Amino acid sequence: MRRLLLMGITVIGMVTVVFFLLRAIPGDPATYMLGDYATEEAVAALKADLGLDRPVHEQYLTFVGRALTGDMGNSVVTGQPAFQEVLSSLPWSAALATSGIVIAVLVGVPLGVLSAVRQGTFADLFVMLGALVGISFPVFWVGLVCILLFAHEIRLFPALGASSSEDLLTQLHHLALPALVLGFSVAAYIARLTRSAMLEVLGQDFVRVARAMGISETRIVYWLALRNALIPVLAVIGVTFAWSLGSAILVEAVFSRPGLGSMILKAVFARDYQLVQAGVFVLAFAVVLVNTTLDIVYGLVDPRVSVT
Amino acid sequence: MKTAPVPGAARSRPRPPRPWLRYLRHPGFTTGLVVLVVLAFVAVAAPVLAPYGPTEGDLMRTLAQPSATHLLGTDQYGRDVLSRLIWGTRISMQVALAVVVLSLSFGSILGAVAGYAGGWTERLLMMGNDILLAFPGFLLALALVAARGSSLENVILAVSIAYTPRVAAVMRSVVITIRPRPFIEASHAIGMTSFRVLWRHVLPNSLPPVIVVTTVSAATAILAEAGLSFLGLGVQPPTATWGNVISDGQGYITTNPGISLSAGLCISATVIALNLLGDGLRDTLDPQMRRYTSRML
Amino acid sequence: MSAPDRPSPQKASGNPPVLELRGLHTVFSSDQGPISVVDHVSLEVSTGETLAVVGESGSGKTMTFLSVLGLLPPGGRVAGGEVRFQGYDLTTLPPAKLRALRGAEVSMVFQDPLTALNPVFTVGDQLVDVIRAHTGDSRRAAKDRAVALLERVHIPHPQRRVNAYPHQLSGGMRQRVLIAMAIALHPKLLIADEPTTALDVTVQAQILELLDELRAELGMGMVLITHDLGLVGTHADRVAVMYAGRVVETAPVASGFARSRHPYTRSLYRSIPRLDTPPEAQLAAIEGLPPDLARLPAGCAFEPRCYLGRGREDCRRQRPPLVLAGDDEHRSACLHWQRMSPEGSQA
Numbered sequence: 001m002r003r004l005l006l007m008g009i010t011v012i013g014m015v016t017v018v019f020f021l022l023r024a025i026p027g028d029p030a031t032y033m034l035g036d037y038a039t040e041e042a043v044a045a046l047k048a049d050l051g052l053d054r055p056v057h058e059q060y061l062t063f064v065g066r067a068l069t070g071d072m073g074n075s076v077v078t079g080q081p082a083f084q085e086v087l088s089s090l091p092w093s094a095a096l097a098t099s100g101i102v103i104a105v106l107v108g109v110p111l112g113v114l115s116a117v118r119q120g121t122f123a124d125l126f127v128m129l130g131a132l133v134g135i136s137f138p139v140f141w142v143g144l145v146c147i148l149l150f151a152h153e154i155r156l157f158p159a160l161g162a163s164s165s166e167d168l169l170t171q172l173h174h175l176a177l178p179a180l181v182l183g184f185s186v187a188a189y190i191a192r193l194t195r196s197a198m199l200e201v202l203g204q205d206f207v208r209v210a211r212a213m214g215i216s217e218t219r220i221v222y223w224l225a226l227r228n229a230l231i232p233v234l235a236v237i238g239v240t241f242a243w244s245l246g247s248a249i250l251v252e253a254v255f256s257r258p259g260l261g262s263m264i265l266k267a268v269f270a271r272d273y274q275l276v277q278a279g280v281f282v283l284a285f286a287v288v289l290v291n292t293t294l295d296i297v298y299g300l301v302d303p304r305v306s307v308t
Numbered sequence: 309m310k311t312a313p314v315p316g317a318a319r320s321r322p323r324p325p326r327p328w329l330r331y332l333r334h335p336g337f338t339t340g341l342v343v344l345v346v347l348a349f350v351a352v353a354a355p356v357l358a359p360y361g362p363t364e365g366d367l368m369r370t371l372a373q374p375s376a377t378h379l380l381g382t383d384q385y386g387r388d389v390l391s392r393l394i395w396g397t398r399i400s401m402q403v404a405l406a407v408v409v410l411s412l413s414f415g416s417i418l419g420a421v422a423g424y425a426g427g428w429t430e431r432l433l434m435m436g437n438d439i440l441l442a443f444p445g446f447l448l449a450l451a452l453v454a455a456r457g458s459s460l461e462n463v464i465l466a467v468s469i470a471y472t473p474r475v476a477a478v479m480r481s482v483v484i485t486i487r488p489r490p491f492i493e494a495s496h497a498i499g500m501t502s503f504r505v506l507w508r509h510v511l512p513n514s515l516p517p518v519i520v521v522t523t524v525s526a527a528t529a530i531l532a533e534a535g536l537s538f539l540g541l542g543v544q545p546p547t548a549t550w551g552n553v554i555s556d557g558q559g560y561i562t563t564n565p566g567i568s569l570s571a572g573l574c575i576s577a578t579v580i581a582l583n584l585l586g587d588g589l590r591d592t593l594d595p596q597m598r599r600y601t602s603r604m605l
Numbered sequence: 606m607s608a609p610d611r612p613s614p615q616k617a618s619g620n621p622p623v624l625e626l627r628g629l630h631t632v633f634s635s636d637q638g639p640i641s642v643v644d645h646v647s648l649e650v651s652t653g654e655t656l657a658v659v660g661e662s663g664s665g666k667t668m669t670f671l672s673v674l675g676l677l678p679p680g681g682r683v684a685g686g687e688v689r690f691q692g693y694d695l696t697t698l699p700p701a702k703l704r705a706l707r708g709a710e711v712s713m714v715f716q717d718p719l720t721a722l723n724p725v726f727t728v729g730d731q732l733v734d735v736i737r738a739h740t741g742d743s744r745r746a747a748k749d750r751a752v753a754l755l756e757r758v759h760i761p762h763p764q765r766r767v768n769a770y771p772h773q774l775s776g777g778m779r780q781r782v783l784i785a786m787a788i789a790l791h792p793k794l795l796i797a798d799e800p801t802t803a804l805d806v807t808v809q810a811q812i813l814e815l816l817d818e819l820r821a822e823l824g825m826g827m828v829l830i831t832h833d834l835g836l837v838g839t840h841a842d843r844v845a846v847m848y849a850g851r852v853v854e855t856a857p858v859a860s861g862f863a864r865s866r867h868p869y870t871r872s873l874y875r876s877i878p879r880l881d882t883p884p885e886a887q888l889a890a891i892e893g894l895p896p897d898l899a900r901l902p903a904g905c906a907f908e909p910r911c912y913l914g915r916g917r918e919d920c921r922r923q924r925p926p927l928v929l930a931g932d933d934e935h936r937s938a939c940l941h942w943q944r945m946s947p948e949g950s951q952a
Contacts, residue, residue, distance in 0.1 A: 013439035018451075132587075136579035138531055140538050141554055141572035148561050205720035211676055212715075213735045213786060214708030224734075227725050246446030250535050254558075264447075265539060268454040280451045284443045291442065303725060303770040 007292045014284045015067045018277055019060055072278035075267075082278035085263065090282065092259035096178055096251065097244050101237065103183030104190050104244075109233065111187070112194025116229075117221055119199065127191060134188020139247045143181045143254035150177060159255070178255045186244050193236060197229040204228075231302050238291040245283050337588025343581035350394060351401040360388040362395035362548035371564050380570050383556050385546075389567050392548040393574055399549040400530050400578060403464055407529035408522050410468035415475025416518055422476070423483030434480065440473040449532055453541050460543045467532045471525050478521045516589065523586035527579045534575050550575050620651040622689075623793050623826035624673070624711075629686035629696075631665075631672045640898045642668045644850035645686065647927075650794065650826040655817075657829045657841035657858075659873070661895050665850035666830045670796045672696075674713060675703045691793065709739040712787035714816075716799040718779035722771035728755075728782045729767035735786050754785040758815060777808035784815060791823055798830045813840050834873055843934075846870045849896045849906035852927060853938045866930040866937040866945055868913045905940070913941055 047053045054062075066072070072082040115127040151159035157177040201207065202225055210220045249261030256262075260279055267275035299305045350357060359379075366386035374381045380389035422433040440448070452466035536542035537551020538558075545552050550571045557567025631643035643665045650656045658666045671677050673688050673695060688695035691710060695703060715721045723731055732751035736742055742750065748767070755763035758781040771779055780800060787795055797816060801809035817840060820827045829841055837844050838858060846854040846867065854867040865871045872891045893910035902908060904921040914920035919940055930937035939945075 009435070010439055010442060013436070014442060017439060017443070132580060132583055133576070136527070136583050137576045138534050138538075138554075138572060138579075140535060141568070141575065144554070144558060144561055144568055145572070148565055152562050205715060205717060206723040208676065209713075209715060209721045209783065209786075210723070210734075212674060212707055212713040213738065214704050214706070215734055215738045216704065219734070219738075224723055224726070228723065231725070242442070242444040243446075246444035249447065249450065250538065253539055264450070268450070268541065276451060276454060280443070280447060283447055287442050287444065301725070303727075304772050 003292055003295060007288055010288050011285060012064065012068075014288070015064050015281065016060075018281050018284070019063050067281065072281065073274035075272055075275045082274045083282075085275060086260065086278045086282045089258055089260050089263040092257065093245070093248055093252070093261060093283075094286075095175060096182060096257065096259060097241065097248050099175060099179040100182030100186055100244050100248070100251075101241060103179060104186035104240070105237070107183065108187035108190030109194050109230070112191040112233075113198055113221070113226060113229075115191065115195040116198035116202065124195075128195070131188040131191045134185050135192070137185070138250075139181060139185045140250040140254045142184065143178070143251055146177055146181055147254070174257075178251050178257055181254075182244055182247055182251050185247060186240050189240060189243075190233060190236075194229060194233050197232045198225065201225045201228045227301075231298070234294065234298055234301060238287070238294045241290045242287040245287065334588040334591060336584040337592075340581040340584030340586075340588065343577060344585065347397055347578055347581070348401060351397045354394050354398050358388075358391040358394040360391040362392055363387065363546045364391070371560060373564070374566060381564060381566055383553070383564075383567055384560065387546075389553065389557075389570060392553050393550065393571060395548040396550045396553060396571070396574065399460070399543055399547065400533065400575070402460070403467065403533040404526040404529045404578075404582075406464045407468045407471065408526050410464070411472040411475050411525055412518070412522055414468075415472040416479045418472070419476035419479025419481075420483050423480035426484075430480075433476075437473045437476050437480075441477065443470070445470040445474070445528070446532055446535060450536065450539070450541060453536060458536070458541050458544050460547075463533055463536055463542050466536075467529050470532070471528055475518070475521055475525060479518060482517050520586050520589045523582045523589065527582040527586070530575060530578055530582070620653055622649040623652050623691075624828075625649045625687075625689040626669070626673070627687040627689065629669065629672060629688060630684045631668055631677065631681060632684045633681045635680075635899065637899050639684070641684075642681070642850050642898060643672055646847075646850075646852050647686075648845055648852060648855070650828055652793070652826050653820065653824050654843065655820060655827040655829055655841045657831060657837045657844045658847060659831060659834055659837060659844055659870075660847035661832060663895055663898070664847040666847045667798055668850075669847070670713070670798065670828060670830065673796070674707055674711065675700065676707075676713075705739070708735055708787075708792075709790040710792050711794040711796070712790075712792040713796040713798060714780070714783055714787050714800045717803045718776055718783055719803065721783055722779055724771055727768050727770055728774070732767075732782070732786055732789060735789050739790050750789070751785075754789055755782070757788075758782070758785040758819075760785075776804050777812065780804060780808075780812050781815065784812075784819070788819055788823065788825075792825060794826045794828070795820065796828045796830070799832070800829075801836075802831075802833075816840075846873070849901060850898060851906065851938065853907070854930075854936065855927070856932075856935045866935060866942040867939045868911045868945070869907045871945070872910075872912065905938075913944065914939070917941075 044053075070083050072086070074080060075082050075085050078085065111127045111131075115124045118124045147159045150156045158174050202221070207220060207225055210224055211217075215224070245260075248259065249265065251257070252259045252261040253265060260283060264276055264279040264283075266272075267279065364387060366382065368386065369378070369382055370384050370386040372378055372382040372386075378388050378390065380393070382388055383392070418433060418437070422430040422437075448470040449463075449466040452469060453462055456462045456466070533542055533549070534551035534554070537549045538555045540555065542551050543549050545556070553571035554568045554575075557564065557569075557571065561568055626646055626648045628645045628647055629643055630641065630645050632639040632641050634640075646665070646669050648656065648658075648669075658669070660666045668677070668681070672681075672683050673690075675695065675698075677683070683696045686696065691706070693702075693706075695706075698706075722728065726734075729748060729751050732754060733744060733747040736747040736750055737744070740747070752763045752767050755766055760766050760778060760781050766774070766778075771782075774782065784800075795816070800816065801812050804812060813836065816827065816829075819825070829836070831837070841858050843855065843857050845852050846869065848869050854865060854870050856865070865874060869891075876891060891910055896902075896906050896909070902921065904919075904923050905911070905914060905925050908914050908917070908920040911920070923940065925938045925940045927936050927938040929935070930939075930942045
């Protein structure tokens with residue numbers, strides 16, 4: 001219950017941030033949206049339409065009230081409700097971010113464990129160098145290189161990150177490369193974290209006790225220690241999720257894949273104020289939702305945290 | 309577990325005269341440091357080093373393959389790619405430096421005040437901080453730039469605002485562990501003001517983890533700037549930035565892959581250097597401090 | 606000092622020895638070459654007996670027994686000597702066989718019960734893990750045994766506590782769980798490394814009583830590693846004092862540990878407050894610092910701090926061997942033990 005309340009406060013806070021972010025900034029959005037050559041009447045009309053002619057606190061209250069009921073205004077370009085537009089591109093991004101994180105966990109955790117167990121060996125060095133590359137190379141650039149290699153040179157995957165085909169396999173084939181690119185950078189981060197968490201746990205007293213009690217090394221590493229090491233890893237998957245949503249914007253751009261990122265980007269260039277607002281809000285909301293869920297899971301895994 | 313706890317032997321290891329020597333023993337740290345010094349030099353000496361101006365195009369020689377006159381070839385406007393990369397170093401270094409200064413000063417002040425004050429001040433500040441943290445950093449920067457327009461100043465400001473909460477969170481977690489230590493209480497007992505305690509004891513003690521955070525945020529800043537440039541929302545063309553060069557080369561990736569590839573390598577090398585520096589510092593820090601910084605992204 | 610080929614010390618009691626160390630030598634690699642943390646230690650523990658191993662931190666008392674169990678931290682290795690246990694030499698036993706002995710035939714209880722239990726498993730799970738590592742018990746049968754074990758170490762409501770997580774138990778309770786774990790398979794030898802240091806004084810006594818009780822009941826040999834000389838008189842049969850990785854004195858507690866024949870032991874003894882210490886008397890701290898193991902003097906390691914031998918030429922040059930000092934069972938590694946006043950501690 002407390003967690004839900006906290007989540008509610010966070011969401012209201014986020015609406016506030018979005019509101020002030022886009023409004024407390026110098027310059028008049030209406031003029032900005034219509035361009036430098038707009039007539040004064042047009043600007044005034046748009047202002048009235050957006051409610052920008054009313055006092056700020058009034059604007060804020062209406063904004064929050066509407067946002068909480070899912071009304072984020074209409075897209076200036078298409079005239080459709082902004083929220084609807086956002087929701088229609090959400091599945092594309094969700095598929096990309098989710099598959100990216102799944103790949104990252106499936107690759108990053110085992111590699112991190114391997115690295116920790118074989119600390120100081122060639123395998124450790126290799127994994128850690130790979131992980132360093134993963135967190136250091138710009139994700140959009142890795143995307144470009146992958147297109148060049150796997151779509152252009154060996155034609156393993158399509159260069160476009162999406163297909164209009166209804167066929168699930170075709171869709172997955174298009175999704176594969178962007179998901180791998182996103183997954184690689186997140187996996188690098190997870191591998192580094194898993195390694196350091198694992199090393200910390202393996203150095204703890206209870207591991208020594210387990211050894212003194214004659215429990216097998218395999219069981220110590222892959223069951224007793226890993227259960228502990230996964231707790232901090234789980235704790236940062238929320239952070240990772242936020243981060244991969246940010247990266248997803250870039251990945252979608254590189255692979256010309258539809259999704260929230262591309263939608264926001266298009267809206268930015270079209271100066272479609274309402275749509276940007278709605279997109280940013282929905283992405284941030286997704287992050288909060290994932291974090292709250294993870295908090296609850298966290299409580300289930302770590303007995304020291306009580307779930308209330 | 310790297311160094312075995314040999315009882316009695318700890319005393320026998322000669323203490324390094326200066327902590328910095330300890331860092332220099334770390335191969336990654338040294339590599340990172342050297343690369344960054346070279347990059348800083350390139351940034352400062354760009355006018356001397358670059359064979360051509362950053363926007364100087366020769367429309368007769370567009371998309372030239374690498375040659376003796378243009379070591380990395382030219383782009384679609386006939387501009388020398390190498391020169392653009394050298395000038396681009398300036399932008400990246402400027403952004404990194406400015407973001408670090410801004411996010412570090414605001415973030416650590418916020419975090420320190422929150423951690424030190426405790427109570428409602430802390431709760432309110434950290435709630436605000438958590439809300440900002442919930443936004444994907446890059447998205448927040450993007451939205452800010454979108455709303456303000458793209459210029460060097462706005463990019464710096466946007467990235468700083470987006471990453472300040474991360475610094476604040478780390479700073480706070482450091483301060484709350486220092487807070488109950490005896491020497492802080494002792495300082496209060498002898499009548500030092502809160503501000504003096506904060507300045508004299510808390511800040512110096514929290515410096516090591518904050519320096520690690522600095523390297524991480526510098527790396528993030530460079531990646532974020534490149535990402536914004538790549539999307540066309542960063543420092544506007546024709547200004548030479550690494551992100552812009554990648555973006556320019558994107559359309560010619562199959563015929564002139566060198567354009568995008570070389571720019572990407574510049575970004576990657578810089579970020580790797582920063583991460584090596586941060587890892588080196590982290591490895592040398594005491595393990596407790598390591599915990600706060602290992603989860604930064 | 607004791608060379609690897611020297612005869613083993615006299616038996617303390619009629620019982621056969623369960624553990625015998627002969628010239629155990631353990632080194633750690635360091636920047637300045639190998640450092641001997643356990644320097645040719647010869648000791649033995651008999652069935653049903655408690656041997657107290659006393660010394661300052663860094664004296665090698667813990668390292669000696671980590672060597673016995675093959676649990677040295679990375680960088681450490683046994684460089685020589687023998688560890689006789691159940692007819693095996695543990696130093697040459699294959700790791701898998703040694704692992705099978707650990708926890709079953711020889712167990713260890715560690716210093717800090719707060720960190721010695723895995724925080725994300727229930728105490729029952731952890732007990733079951735140990736039992737199942739050495740027996741073919743089903744999960745169910747092992748759990749029943751776990752409950753019985755908790756009862757045996759006098760944990761109230763064992764049926765309920767078996768499902769508790771470590772953080773839900775007090776420090777003393779956690780140490781009881783760890784002891785239950787250590788005796789789960791009825792070991793022949795129990796090594797207790799500072800088992801009470803991290804606990805409240807009142808709880809300390811209870812834990813030591815529990816250990817005494819279990820030792821008598823199960824007929825185990827027990828090693829009590831401690832820096833607290835005060836525990837030795839009431840909870841040990843024999844005592845071995847270690848300094849700088851070497852055994853400097855061994856004596857039966859009964860024959861008067863207070864009449865020590867080594868200046869180091871005597872200094873240690875004088876540094877603990879006692880009820881009969883006159884209030885105006887000053888507690889004597891031992892002068893100087895514990896020695897640097899990487900730069901031990903050629904002679905007696907205690908010489909620079911010794912009230913008896915400091916500056917003496919022979920102490921500086923000759924490493925004193927552990928020899929019989931008077932009684933049958935009393936050994937001292939001091940060249941000048943005969944010059945010490947027989948009355949001992951009040952000197």
